[in-house]
Amino acid sequence: MPLFFNTYRNLLMVALAFLIISPVALADEAPGTFEPSLSTPYHAVMTHLNFLQSDTYDEEKAALPFLHLGTDTTAAIRLAIQLKQAWDGRGYMVNPGRLPRNAMYSDTLTNRHIFVPIDQTSSIYVERQPDGSWLYSKESFDAIENFHSEVFPFGSDRLMELLPHGSTYRILGLYLWQHVGILLLILISVLFHKFLTFAFNRLLYRGASQLGYDNIVRPYLLPVAKPLSLFAVFLLVMAFYPLLQLPVRASFYLSYAFKAILPFFGMLVFYKLVDVLGLYMERLAGDRETSLDNHVVPLIKKVLRVFVVIVGGLFILQNLDVNITALLAGLSIGGLAVALAAQDTLKNMFGSLMIFIDKPFSVGHWITSGDIDGTVEEVGFRSTRVRTFRNSLTYVPNGKLADATIDNHGLRQYRRFFMHIAITYDTPPDLIEVFVLGLRRIVEEHPETRKDFYIVEFNEMGDFSLQIMFYIFFAVPDWPAELKARHEVLMEIVRLAEKLGVRFAFPTQTVHMETFPDKSSLTPRYDMTMNGFKQVMNDYFVQKKSKNI
Secondary structure, three states, rough: OOOHHHHHHHHHHHHHHHHHHHOOOOOOOOOOOOOOOOOOOOHHHHHHHOOOHHOOHHHHOOOHHHHHOOOHHHHHHHHHHHHHHHHHOOOEEEOHHHHOOOOOOOOOOOOOEOOOOOOHHHHOOOOHHHHOEEEEEEHHHHHHHHHHHHHHHHHHHHHHHHOOOOOOOOOOOOOOOHHHHHHHHHHHHHHHHHHHHHHHHHHHHHHHOOOOOHHHHHHHHHEEEEEEEHHHHHHHHHHHHHHHHHHHHHHHHHHHHHHHHHHHHHHHHHHHHHHHHHHHHHHHHOOOOOOOOHHHHHHHHHHHHHHHHHHHHHHHHHHHOHHHHHHHHHHHHHHHHHHHHOOHHHHHHHHHHHHHHHOOOOOEEEEOOEEEEEEEEEOOOOOEEEOOOOOEEEEEEEEHHHHOOOOOOOOOOOEEEEEEEEEOOOOOHHHHHHHHHHHHHHHHHHHHHHHHOOOOEEEOOOOOOOEEEEEEOOOOHHHHHHHHHHHHHHHHHHHHHHHHOOOOOOOOOOOOOOOOOOEEEOOOOOOOOOOHHHHHHHHHHHHHHHHHO
């Protein structure tokens, strides 16, 4: 209850401030001295409004500007009261100083003898009649009905009939019934807010639980309930505060305040719902921590939040009668200047967009691009973080990555392993053949090697060794698994060589003495002719052919 009375006190102080700063809209002539007249737009409008004031209340006189030939007096009174109530409810003030006092006044745009008292209600105007009098046009009657229904929806205008019209006693600038009405509206709003918050909490909790989204209720959905209920509460207050018939200036500012408050809470609801949408997108992206999608989702959430704020801000400005077209035109010119001054930033932003669309790499992939060599940790809106193998963190502008050649090691289906196995020159040819067969069998039996393509061949005679090409591929997902597979294959090679007695070669030098006392020369003597050498060669191939047969 203390909160309730404090709220009322604060609202009352605001209302008093409005009363102090509000000009007296119809104080052009002293009360009681204005005589009804329809000779000019000024006199017609003032006749209507002056005789609906509390101290000069006279329904029949106020209805004179509505009495066309054949118009019922009761209908004219109803129209006069409805228009005054609707204008006051919206805070639309008639400035007597701009009302024409020329009986032959004509509108410069239409060149007709008409005048619009309130610009916001341009379809309601006074018109010069053939007899020279100024009356509200018959076309305005339907507009008055529609405008009144808009200001007082759900038939709330019927409550206006219960309000006193002739009272002159005021407390702090407001009638007693207005104080009571403000208290009731505040009390109903507080109770309505509590009820809606509870109802929304229950509905959201039950709905999310039935769909299997219990984990999103407390952190994401429940915070939506309060702004959603406040949105509904302000809709209620906006619909019923015109019944209080507050001073015109106060109604004017309240109307503008509600025009800003309603889209603000609507924007707040959608801002909270972005988190729910982000959680749903995270589920679609999967649980893999190395997926680029898991880092795209936070970026999309940020973009959506900015979008909601911008659109909500534009709605607020539009409701406050700001020229959005001129504002956007000015922003576009300023945006062009900013774009020219921030070319690199925009280049990085578009580079980020290209990376998200093309997906040349994902978080966790090992990439190489120029001097960049490491594992991708995060892809941001401006730059990408790469963890090098020195464990340092490199920030690379996305614009540079979008234009660069990227070698993505993380997308390899197989990881190549190539080396030469060097054995000594004194290894017998048959042992070389058996050793090569054993190497191929190691590849065939290892569970993580590619079986459809590999090369294990004796292919080179080096300076100090016979070299066997060992060219294979590992089907492993990452570098640590590749190192493990390498270790296992190399250990098998060493064990096989030890079992067969194959010796691995290393750089050596052998010194041969051409002559030595009491020893024959190590240099062979070739005393055969060309035909002799050919015969030895033919015998070798004949013998080899007979062995194969």
